Amino acid sequence: MKSQEPLAVTRTIRRHELRQIVPLADTTIYDMEQRGEFPQRFYLTSRCVVWDLAEVEAWLEERRRASRAKTVKRAPMPDVQLRKTRPIKHPARA
Template sequence: MTTSKNQQIENQRLIRRKEVQTKTGLGASSIYAMMKNGEFPECLNLSERRVAWIESEVDQWIANRIAQHKATNAVMEA
């Protein structure tokens, strides 16, 4: 699957916590707990009180979760 140049640029944008929560369905405390355990992409500091995530990293995390789900279901059905 190839990604267009526009889509690559779009996925390089920084997204704030509220958008990460919307995309993943996770709450803030779950996001930070999973980050601490190395189970979720790290945020980067924009300023002293602002953080953001790289959208493509969050999208990849979502894709990995979906793949794990499908693999688990395939094993259970076999």
């Protein structure tokens, strides 16, 4: 008899588990998936989408390395000169 290699068990996670691991909004995750910047979801059934946990963990580790290497593109600082109004400073009340 030939010995068979054990099957690799792939753990999948649903949206609520993904949101606990990756604290991003659903629309942000969807947009990143569309741009190829986040692991793709796949359908188990017509109503159930899941993500591969190993892919999500690898994505997080890659983001951690990129952040430490300072290669993550950060949002620009807001240009306060473009504000329409200025915040009102209330004097401290005694």
